[in-house]
Amino acid sequence: MSRKIDPVRNQGLFPCEAEIARRLSQAPAEWPDKAAVLERDGLPRIDPIMGGRFWPAVEAYWKRRYGLASIEAFNPDGEENLDALR
Numbered sequence: 095m096s097r098k099i100d101p102v103r104n105q106g107l108f109p110c111e112a113e114i115a116r117r118l119s120q121a122p123a124e125w126p127d128k129a130a131v132l133e134r135d136g137l138p139r140i141d142p143i144m145g146g147r148f149w150p151a152v153e154a155y156w157k158r159r160y161g162l163a164s165i166e167a168f169n170p171d172g173e174e175n176l177d178a179l180r
Contacts, residue, residue: 108146117149118156135159 115125138151157163
């Protein structure tokens with residue numbers, strides 16, 4: 095059983111490239127070339143399993159690029175010891 099993939103996904107966390115272009119006020123025909131350049135600067139790549147860019151990560155990329163992100167996510171530094179709070 096093959097799964098049909100809708101080429102136009104304008105909602106959800108992994109929108110199609112045309113929808114990302116629209117959300118960023120870009121012409122869909124020009125977006126692939128611009129995206130290729132921006133990926134070298136950190137724009138999230140298309141997830142091969144989901145078939146699209148993770149929209150919250152795209153937004154975070156633009157906020158970082160324009161200095162609007164003040165919170166950085168870090169890897170956990172080890173196992174938590176909640177008994178230390180007592």
